[in-house]
Amino acid sequence: MKKSFLSLVLLASSTVVFSAGDSHWGYEGKTGPDNWGNLSPEFATCKLGQQQAPIDIPTKSLGKATAAIKPAYKASAGEIINNGHTIQVALSDAGGANLSGVDYKFLQMHFHAPGEEKVDGKSYPFNAHLVHQSADGKLAVIGVFFKEGTENPVFKEAFAQMPSAEGKVAIKGKIDPSGLLPKSLAYYSYTGSLTTPPCSEGVTFYILKTPMEMSKAQLEQFRKLYPMNARPTFPLNGRKITETN
Template identity: 40%
Template sequence: MIKQSALILIGALTLNSLIASADPSHSWSYEGANGPEHWSSLSDNNAACNHGWNQSPLNLTAMIDADQLPLVLNYHPGGKEILNNGHTVQVNYATGNTLNVGYHRFNLMQLHFHTPSENRIESRSYPMEMHMVHATPEGRLAVLAIMFKTGKKNAELARIWDDLPQPGQRRALKGSLDITQLLPSSLDYIRYNGSLTTPPCTEGVSWFVLKTPIEASADQMTRFTRLIGENNRPLQHLNARVIIK
């Protein structure tokens, strides 16, 4: 019988092999000859980027009301390192922080940022979006997405922003990041089935987009954009999917 720790390791390896944001390669980009419309031609592994039927992000509209399962979050102050891979800035995590939805338990692997937001809510775009990427021990993926609106300086975000690495660099996180301070007071969410928003655009990802945004200052979001550039994938087709709120 495989121990739980071994399963978590397998899940982490699976996740790292799927999420391109963990790859420092610059073979793809958000514009030009290697931009989103060309991602599938850059590698055979990227076929879903232009030929998949359940791609992200989406304009979250025409939603269906439903009784949603509660999100049960078990997050503790932590974080291993900050990585700038040229596509985003992400904070990597060891195991121990979980998102529970019904019978499914997802381990937090990393969080990262996009400016402007990738998903839209009722056609509204936000200046920044944070993706908290999770995986089950078997490698099933889930993203908890939080929108940022312009407001006061975000003190917890500043713990990352005050030590932003340059492209290709990684560094240990100074102190611990308290994720609970990067969450809104309400965990009401919109759910849909989608994909990773970066190559290889793997499908089968459960998306939980929180309805309530949090605040960050205009200066904080500008600093990120100056470092990374705009890193939002264009909206994808809904096709036959249902969006639940």
């Protein structure tokens, strides 16, 4: 009873295609990634999809992309949601970014430990996915890798407020996603899916080549809630990856 009530509350607060309230899947055992596609008919794409994310990016002989990422973010109020799978920072008015010539509105950012994408087999301890939506409903994700180093000011604010159990809080003050971007916005781009059920496809990824830093304490702060919330990588199945320098 209690559980379904919480699910309802979370579902009502989730945006677009993110089934934030579904707590019947996880990252281990019978409800882990290998079985997501069997848990519900709505999750079928998780096992049948041919353009799934994340991927391991091979950096040899990639196609050239020409469009630079043009971010236009600003500090915004919003909510920090612990949805049982990750921490999500949903911002109501954070601006957006121009990606491959299309304007996208920033929706939310959330985090994975370890980082979900790999590059030539190398993985990072953490990554942020910044989720955007265009006027016609298309999703684009900017992925930022993090390695251990100096403290990140955005995480300092966000992690201090994140709920330790499923639920959400209104952000005290404002959060600016710009603080998660490295100076160089050179990227690898590929077409993939949501990396959580229902694994819907048609999501364009822009994975930044330059990692950012966060402190060991910040990494541990997140891992205390989510020690492992990365989906394994998927085959390219003929997908072309492009890059900018």
